[in-house]
Amino acid sequence: MTVSRVLRNRGDVSHATRERVLEAAKTLGYVPNKIAGALASQRVNLVAVIIPSLRNMVFPEVMAGISGVLEDTELQPVVGVTDYMPEKEERVLYEMLSWRPSGVIVAGLEHTEASIAMLKASGIPVVEIMDTDGKPIDCAVGISHRRAGREMARAILKQGYQRIGFMGTKMPLDHRARKRFEGFTEALAKEGVEIVTQEFYSGGSALAKGREMTRTMLEREPELDFLYYSNDMIAAGGLMELLDQGIDIPGQIGIAGFNGVELLDGLPRQVATMDACRTEIGTKAAQVIAARVENPDAEIERIMELTPRISYGDTLKRR
Numbered sequence: 001m002t003v004s005r006v007l008r009n010r011g012d013v014s015h016a017t018r019e020r021v022l023e024a025a026k027t028l029g030y031v032p033n034k035i036a037g038a039l040a041s042q043r044v045n046l047v048a049v050i051i052p053s054l055r056n057m058v059f060p061e062v063m064a065g066i067s068g069v070l071e072d073t074e075l076q077p078v079v080g081v082t083d084y085m086p087e088k089e090e091r092v093l094y095e096m097l098s099w100r101p102s103g104v105i106v107a108g109l110e111h112t113e114a115s116i117a118m119l120k121a122s123g124i125p126v127v128e129i130m131d132t133d134g135k136p137i138d139c140a141v142g143i144s145h146r147r148a149g150r151e152m153a154r155a156i157l158k159q160g161y162q163r164i165g166f167m168g169t170k171m172p173l174d175h176r177a178r179k180r181f182e183g184f185t186e187a188l189a190k191e192g193v194e195i196v197t198q199e200f201y202s203g204g205s206a207l208a209k210g211r212e213m214t215r216t217m218l219e220r221e222p223e224l225d226f227l228y229y230s231n232d233m234i235a236a237g238g239l240m241e242l243l244d245q246g247i248d249i250p251g252q253i254g255i256a257g258f259n260g261v262e263l264l265d266g267l268p269r270q271v272a273t274m275d276a277c278r279t280e281i282g283t284k285a286a287q288v289i290a291a292r293v294e295n296p297d298a299e300i301e302r303i304m305e306l307t308p309r310i311s312y313g314d315t316l317k318r319r
Helices: 002-007 015-028 034-041 058-070 086-097 113-121 145-158 175-190 206-220 232-244 262-266 278-294
Strands: 046-051 076-081 103-107 126-131 139-143 164-169 197-201 226-229 254-256 303-305
Touching (some): 058 278, 076 086, 103 278, 139 145, 206 232, 232 262
Parallel strands (some): 126 139, 164 197, 226 254
8 A cells, every 4th residue: 555655646755765765666666557547537747749740940949948848747648650741640639549648739729620520529628739729729839920920011111121921831731920920911911012922842951942042032132131930940041052153131121030049159150030939939838838737627718829029130120
């Protein structure tokens, strides 16, 4: 009974006894059978974290925020990757929910009908992260990508740029990039400005693609005076291409990306960008899960919208 209480971290056991039990378990290489415990509790102390990519530099910071909160609890994050594919997300959800986790953190608000049905029927806290432009299944923590796009467009126009090109990922699979693009073009249209040209890519090195797309766009539209990239990685590639061509930045051409990744700190010029509040999103999402696991009736804000800020760097201010 004493050993059971120690290993389950339950009940009143003296510090000395607890240490003796844990040392014995460590010596024996003992690992508790979580499945057996789940038969009684119907839940294991796992939090399913479902993200679209491990290559994207955005998600390690989200995971750091999640881990930073959960490490002070009995909960452990377990990661599934969808590669931005709705059908794969469905399969990952099915497998993870079959383990009866204590909560789910999943990127995005767009899911298949089957995924939505599984999440609603799970009976556990669900936090959709990164995006607040939509209706969450349970709770959402993120930013408004449409608002982010609008704010960047206004900042670009304020500096006097008018002939603007856009480069990004193929957006049917990247809903958040699509929403930023929608907000961006909407704000431009209100001022009578339209995107002059655009390029999209999928797969491969983002830095190389940024260079390639930038070169292609300037060959097609040499009078462009601003390039807006859907993420910082392709923006960094674009910066390298412009510098190699001897183009005055931001006098002749200005550029901006999105995400505020640390990579930008080591570039020859500080690229304008917008912070996506990644660590804070992970932290708040994990706090919601931990609070709801501790008290299922805890009052939680349904939509937590964070406010990203523009960093003008060296590539946006022209006046």
